Amino acid sequence: MILDEEFEIQRKLKIDPIEGSYNSYVVNEKEKRDWSGNIYLTCVAAILAIAFFT
Structure with missing residues (x-):
């Protein structure tokens, strides 16, 4: 997360x-979930898995 940006929840x-x-x-109150962190983590895990198996 970049600290300079402000997000509207x-x-x-x-x-x-x-x-x-x-x-x-x-x-x-039900807060809408922020998925950006999970998408980033999934991409990193996929890159590491591809690097490991090749």
Whole structure:
């Protein structure tokens, strides 16, 4: 990861009122996964496997 770049994280929020209370809500958050690290790791592993078996 480059420290100079700023990434915008997309989030899904689900806001539900709490039953039996006044103006109280539960916030359920699901963060979108960043796959760039896994793709990089897969490419490095593939290159090492090709180099090992040839």
